[in-house]
Amino acid sequence: MIKEGRVVAMGNFRQHVGFASFLGVLYAWGGAVVMGVHWMYGSVAALLATVGGLLPDLDSDSSIQLRGFSGLLGILAAVAVWQDIDDSPVEVPFELHLWSAIVTYVLVRHGLRRTLSRLTVHRGMSHSVPAALIWGAVTYIGYPAESHLLRVLMACAVILGFLSHLLLDEWCSVDLVGRRVNKAFGTALKFSSKSASATLVTYVILAMLGWWVVHFWPADPFSGGFPKPEFHWLETPETHSLHTW
Structure with missing residues (x-):
């Protein structure tokens, strides 16, 4: 991208959000048309694609993505912890639900941001294809x-x-008008970095998670198709009587 005669080496926040959300909506639409994915699952997929478009810049200490996404991730983590406790066979009091959610939010919101700012460098391995x-x-x-x-x-x-x-x-690292390439070209869509240790750690993490995915992978991955959401709460007698009233 060219701005006032200068080559901008990367897209800005709005461009990343807009591009990722556009692809997310297109992805959800394709899933609905080709594979019959329910709109509710498609909308979540579009949202996750948009969130995924913010992830690479979490290695920037001052980025809007890091400040905003760590808060969003904290909320999602708190909701997930609440749901896990709620689904557990042991009855847990409301107060423990509440404190578990609050502690989770604080740890992710502030702990994750400080950890990432200390352990990562901008355009490092957290900004790569393996990531x-x-x-x-x-x-x-x-x-x-x-x-x-x-x-x-x-x-x-x-x-x-x-x-x-x-x-x-x-794309923003290429100046098509001036027919030149910015020095940042090749630092985003990469498989390794100048740091051998960072590259090694990244691939070790990827290998461990890959093994975990293989462990969960079913023998017949395409059986059953995509599920349809079940709204059991609509079928309860209490809800039915409430609606009829």
């Missing part, structure tokens, strides 16, 4: 659904959004 696969594996493992295809759908949505960020950064 996209890592986030996809994390989504597949952590998405709360029994359906294998549904978890694959969400994992691919995150990978799509992540790669959209890398592609946009590479």
Whole structure:
């Protein structure tokens, strides 16, 4: 991208959000048309693709993505912890639910941001193709659904959004009018970095998560198709009487 005669080496926040969300909506629409994915799952996939478009810039200490996404991730983590406790066979009091959610939010919101700012460098291995696969594996493992295809759908949505960020950064590193390439070209869509230790750690993490994904992978991955959402609460007698009243 060219701005006032200068070459901008990367897309800005709005461009990344817009591009990732556009691809996410297109991905959800394609899933609905080709594979019959329910609109509710498609909307979540589009959202995850948009979130995935913000992930590469979490290695920037001052980025809007890091400040905003760590808060969003804190909320999602708190909701996930609440749901896990609620689904446990042991009855847990409300107060423990509440404190577990609050502690989870604080740890993710502030602890994650400070940890990432200390351990990562901008345009490092967290801004690479292997990192996209890592986030996809994390989504597949952590998405709360029994359906294998549904978890694959969400994992691919995150990978799509992540790669959209890398592609946009590479595109903005090329000046087609001046027929030149910015020095930042090749630092986004990459498989390794100048740091051998960072590259090694990234691939070790990817290998561990890959083994975990293989462990969950079913023998017949395409059996059953995509599930339809079940709204059991609509079928309860209490709700039915409330609506009729």
